[in-house]
Amino acid sequence: MKKILCTSLIIVMMLTGCSLKQDADSLYNTETPLDADIMIPESIKINEKEEIKVILTQGGHRVKDADFVHVEIWKQDGSVSYRMEEAMNNGDGVYILRKELDSEGLYYAKLHAGNDGSVIVPQKQFIVGELSSSEIDALKEDLPKQNANQEPHH
Amino acid sequence: MKQVKEEFITTKKEEQTEKRAKVSLHQTIWRWHFYAGIIFAPFLIILAVTGAIYLFKPQIEQVLYQEYYEITPQSEKIPPEEQIDQVEEQYPDAVITSYRPGEDAARSSEVTLTSNNESLTVFINPYTGQSMGTLNSKDRIMDKIEELHGELMAGTTGDRIVELAACWAIVLIITGLFLWFPKKKGIAGVIVPRFTKRKRILRRDLHAVPAFWITLGMFFLIMTGLPWSGLWGTNFQNMATNTGEGYPPSIWTGSPPTSEVQTKDIAEVPWAAETLDVPQSDVQGLTSLSINEVVGIAEGQNIHPSYTVMLPSEPDGVFTLSAFPPKAQDEATIHIDQYSGAILADYRYDNYGIIGKIVAWGITLHKGTQFGALNQFISLLICFGIILVAVSGLYLWWKRKPKQGLGAPKAPRLKNAKYFLILFIALGCLFPLVGLSLFVVWLIDWLIIQRIESVKNFLNA
Numbered sequence: 001m002k003k004i005l006c007t008s009l010i011i012v013m014m015l016t017g018c019s020l021k022q023d024a025d026s027l028y029n030t031e032t033p034l035d036a037d038i039m040i041p042e043s044i045k046i047n048e049k050e051e052i053k054v055i056l057t058q059g060g061h062r063v064k065d066a067d068f069v070h071v072e073i074w075k076q077d078g079s080v081s082y083r084m085e086e087a088m089n090n091g092d093g094v095y096i097l098r099k100e101l102d103s104e105g106l107y108y109a110k111l112h113a114g115n116d117g118s119v120i121v122p123q124k125q126f127i128v129g130e131l132s133s134s135e136i137d138a139l140k141e142d143l144p145k146q147n148a149n150q151e152p153h154h
Numbered sequence: 155m156k157q158v159k160e161e162f163i164t165t166k167k168e169e170q171t172e173k174r175a176k177v178s179l180h181q182t183i184w185r186w187h188f189y190a191g192i193i194f195a196p197f198l199i200i201l202a203v204t205g206a207i208y209l210f211k212p213q214i215e216q217v218l219y220q221e222y223y224e225i226t227p228q229s230e231k232i233p234p235e236e237q238i239d240q241v242e243e244q245y246p247d248a249v250i251t252s253y254r255p256g257e258d259a260a261r262s263s264e265v266t267l268t269s270n271n272e273s274l275t276v277f278i279n280p281y282t283g284q285s286m287g288t289l290n291s292k293d294r295i296m297d298k299i300e301e302l303h304g305e306l307m308a309g310t311t312g313d314r315i316v317e318l319a320a321c322w323a324i325v326l327i328i329t330g331l332f333l334w335f336p337k338k339k340g341i342a343g344v345i346v347p348r349f350t351k352r353k354r355i356l357r358r359d360l361h362a363v364p365a366f367w368i369t370l371g372m373f374f375l376i377m378t379g380l381p382w383s384g385l386w387g388t389n390f391q392n393m394a395t396n397t398g399e400g401y402p403p404s405i406w407t408g409s410p411p412t413s414e415v416q417t418k419d420i421a422e423v424p425w426a427a428e429t430l431d432v433p434q435s436d437v438q439g440l441t442s443l444s445i446n447e448v449v450g451i452a453e454g455q456n457i458h459p460s461y462t463v464m465l466p467s468e469p470d471g472v473f474t475l476s477a478f479p480p481k482a483q484d485e486a487t488i489h490i491d492q493y494s495g496a497i498l499a500d501y502r503y504d505n506y507g508i509i510g511k512i513v514a515w516g517i518t519l520h521k522g523t524q525f526g527a528l529n530q531f532i533s534l535l536i537c538f539g540i541i542l543v544a545v546s547g548l549y550l551w552w553k554r555k556p557k558q559g560l561g562a563p564k565a566p567r568l569k570n571a572k573y574f575l576i577l578f579i580a581l582g583c584l585f586p587l588v589g590l591s592l593f594v595v596w597l598i599d600w601l602i603i604q605r606i607e608s609v610k611n612f613l614n615a
Contacts, residue, residue, distance in 0.1 A: 020392045020408045027398030029505035033496035035414060042435050108441070120494040121447060125421040126438045139424055139437060 032059040034066075034118040036111055044128045046102055054087060054095040058115055062093025066115040069095040076106040076138055084112065104129030106139065180333075182574050185563040187329040190322050192551060192560075195544040197306075197319035202544070204303040205375070206537035209522040209530050211296045212480075222289065227259035228281035234263070234445045237278045241265045244276065244285060250465055253445055255280070255452075257460040262286055264462075310384060314587065317383035320376045321585040327373055328577070334362045357553060361546040368539030375536060378516030381406075386585060391513075399507030401514075404474075404499070405487050411499055412470040413492040415440060420469060420493070440493045442466070448473045451495060458484040466492045480523035482514040562614040 039053040052071060056063040069089070074081040080103060087095035101107070110123040131139075207214075216223065234253055241250065248269035256263045262277040273291040278284070291297055298307075305312035336344045345366065347359035381387045391407045394400025404410040421439035424432045448463055452475050461477035475488040482503055489499040506514060518524035522533045555561040582589025603615050 018389060018392050018396070020403060021396045024395050024398075024403045024408060025411070025499065027395075028402035028507075029499075029501060031497055031499055033491065033494070033498055035496070036494065038440075040438065042438065118496055120491070120496045121443070122494040123441050123443075124439060125441050127434055136424065 032116070032118065034058050034063065034113055034115055034120045036113055036120055036122055038109070038111055038122060038124050040109060040124055040126045044101065044126065046104055046129055047100060049098050049100050052087075052097045052099060052109060054097075054111055054113070056093050056095065056113060056115070058118065063115050064091070064093055065089070066095070066113055068112065068114050070112040071097045072110045072112065073099060073101075074108055075103070076108065076135055079103070079105075080107075101128050104131075106131055106135040179574060181563050182565075183329045183332050185565060186578075187326060187333060188551070188562050190326050190329070191544075191547050194319045194322045194326065195548050197315065198323060198544045199541055200306070201303060201316065201319065202537040202540040204299050206534055208296065208299050208303055209533050209537070211299075211521075212523070215296055218295070219289070222277040222287050223262055225260055225262050225279045225281065225286070231280040232283045234449050237263060237280060237283055238265055238445060240278065240283050240285065241267065241276045245269050245274070248274070249467070251467070252462050252464045253449075254462040255449060255459070257458075304382065313384040317380070317386055318587045318591060320380055320383065321386070321581075321588045322591070323372065323376050324585070325581060325588065327369055328581075330362075330365055331369065334366050354553075357546070357550050361543060361550050364539055364546070365543045368536055368543065371532070371536035372540055375520060375533070378513075378520040381513050381516065385587060394507065394509040394513070397507070397509075399509045401506055401510040402487075402499070402501040404489065405501060405510075410472050410474060410489045413466070413472055413494075413498075415470060415493050417469060442492050443473065443490070443495050447495060448475075448490060451490060451497075452488070455486075455488060455497075455500070457486045457488065461486065472498060480518065480526070482511070482518045482524060485514060559612050559614060565615045 035057045037055040037057075039055070041050055044050050054069060054071070056066055056069065066089075069087040070084045071087050072082065072084040080101075082099075085097060085099075087097040090096045095113075105128060107126050107128055108123055109126065110121060113120050234255065238250055238253060242248070245267055248267040250265060250267045251273075252264075252266040254264040254266075263280045265276045265278060267274050267276070275289045275291070277286040277289070279286055301307050304316060306315055308315070334344070342348045343355070343359050343363070345363065347363045348355050381390055388407060391400060395403055395407060401407075419440050421441050422432050422436040424437065445463065445465070452461060452463065455475070457475055458477040458479045460479045461475050464474040464476060466472055470492075472492055473490040475486065475490065477484065477486045479485070485503045487499075487501045488497060490496070491498055503511065503514060515524065519529060520533075522530040551561065578592060579589075582592050599615065603609050603613060609615075
C-alpha cells in the first residue's frame with residue numbers, strides 16, 4: 001500500500017510539473033520603452049493660451065534631453081489641423097507646448113517622442129468648449145480618430 | 155577433486171542462470187513491444203496519415219483557396235483601417251481579432267473575426283477594398299487534419315492520447331531496437347530483408363528491417379512533435395523558458411506584456427445618441443492606436459512580410475505582430491503598447507535561448523517547411539515508413555496469433571528483469587504519461603488480471 005501511495009505521489013508531482021516564472025522575460029531581450037504622461041487642462045476655452053504638458057520617463061527615470069518631442073493637434077471634423085510643433089524642454093523630463101485654439105469642438109493631440117531607440121506616438125482626445133451634435137455622433141460611432149493628412153515623421 | 159567438481163557445477167549453474175536471464179529479458183522486452191505495438195499502432199497510423207497530408211498544407215491550401223488568395227497588383231493599396239471598416243460593415247456584430255497584410259503584392263489581405271463563437275477569415279483585395287470571400291475556420295479541411303493530428307478531434311483527452319502514443323512510440327523504438335539487434339554477423343535480416351527464406355522470416359524482416367531504417371526519422375518526428383503536446387510540451391517549454399534558454403515568454407507559454415495605462419486615462423466612448431451621457435472628462439483621454447499606425451510601425455521593424463497583427467482584446471492588452479514563416483530564422487514576435495505605440499518586447503529567432511532555437515528548428519522541420527520540397531519529401535518517406543512498420547507489425551501478430559488467446563509472449567517474473575525495470579522507471583520519469591500508464595497497467599494487472607484465471611490465460615500473463 002505504501003508503495004502505491006509513494007508512486008502515486010511521485011506521478012502527481014510530475015504531472016503537475018512546473019509553472020512559468022513571473023519575471024522570466026527579464027532573461028531575454030528586454031526593451032526600455034518611453035512612457036509619456038500627457039496633461040491637457042480639463043476644460044479649455046477658445047482663444048486662451050493653454051498649456052499641454054508632457055512628462056517623459058524611460059526605465060523609471062525622467063528623460064531630461066529626449067531626441068525629439070513633437071506635438072500635433074487637429075480637430076476631429078478635419079476643419080482645423082496644426083502642423084507638428086516641437087515642445088519646449090522645461091527641464092527634468094517636462095516638455096511644454098502652449099497653444100491657442102480658436103474654435104470649439106472635439107480635438108486630438110498626438111505626441112511624437114523618441115529617445116534611445118524607443119519611439120512613442122500616444123494620442124489624446126480632448127474637448128474645447130462645447131461639442132456639436134455631429135461630434136457626439138462621431139464619438140458614439142468611435143469613428144476616425146486618425147488625422148486624415150498625417151505627415152510622415154523622421 | 156570434489157572441489158573441482160563443485161566448481162564445475164557452480165559455473166554450469168551460473169551459465170544456465172545467465173542464459174535463462176537472457177531469454178527472460180528478451181521475452182520481457184518482446185512482451186512490452188508486443189502490447190505497446192498492438193495498442194498504439196492504430197494511433198501511429200492515424201498520426202502518420204494525417205501528418206503526411208498536413209506536410210503539404212501550403213500547396214493544398216494554395217489550390218483550394220486560390221480564388222481567395224490571388225489578386226492582380228495595382229499601384230496603391232487602401233489603408234488597413236478602411237479594409238477593416240468594410241468587414242465591419244459586412245459583420246456588424248463581430249469582434250475583429252487580427253489583420254494580415256499579405257506577404258507580397260499579389261496576395262490578398264486577411265481580416266479575422268469572431269462572430270457567434272465562430273472564427274471567420276475575410277479575404278480582402280487591398281487595392282479595391284472589396285471582399286473576395288469568407289472562410290469559416292471550421293470548414294477548413296487542413297484545420298481538421300491538424301486537429302486530428304494534434305488531438306484526434308477530442309480536445310484535451312485527444313491531446314493526452316496523442317502524447318501517450320508518441321511517448322510509447324519511443325518505448326517501441328527502444329524495445330524494437332533491442333529485438334532487432336543482430337546476434338550474428340551479416341546484413342541479411344538486419345539492414346536488408348531475407349526474401350529467400352521462409353515466409354515467417356520474411357514477415358519478420360519486413361517489419362524489423364524497415365523499422366530500423368526509419369528509426370532515426372521517427373524518433374526525430376516524435377521528439378520535435380512533443381514540444382507541442384499539452385502536458386509534456388507545456389512543462390518542457392515552461393522549464394526551458396525559466397532557464398533563459400528557451401523561447402522568450404508569450405511565444406509559447408506565458409502572457410505578453412501589458413499596455414501600461416490606468417483606466418481613468420483612457421477616453422470613454424459615449425453610447426447614447428445626441429447627448430453626451432458621460433462626463434466630459436471621461437471622453438478626454440488616451441485613444442488606441444489605429445491599425446494603420448500599427449502596420450506603419452511594423453513596416454519599420456524589418457519583420458517577415460507574412461506577419462499578422464493581433465488586435466488587443468482588453469483595455470490593457472497589446473498589439474502583437476507575429477510572424478512564423480517557413481524558416482525558423484525568420485520568426486518574430488513583437489508586442490506594441492496599445493496606446494503609446496512603444497515596442498514593449500521584440501523577440502526574434504536570435505533572441506531565443508539555445509533550447510528555443512532547437513525547438514523552433516524542430517518545429518519547422520517537423521512541419522516540412524524549413525527546407526521546402528526536399529524537407530517535405532523526406533518527411534513523407536518517414537510517414538510512409540511508419541505506416542508500413544505499424545501495419546507489418548500488426549500483420550506479424552495476426553499471422554502468429556493462435557486461435558485461442560492473444561498470442562502474447564509469456565510474462566516472466568518482474569524481478570528477473572532488473573535492468574528492464576530500471577529502464578522503464580527512467581522512461582516513466584522522463585515521460586510522466588508513460589510512468590502513469592505503466593502504473594495503471596501494473597494496477598490492473600495486480601487487481602484484475604492476476605486474480606481472474608481466464609483473463610490471465612488470454613493475456614498470457
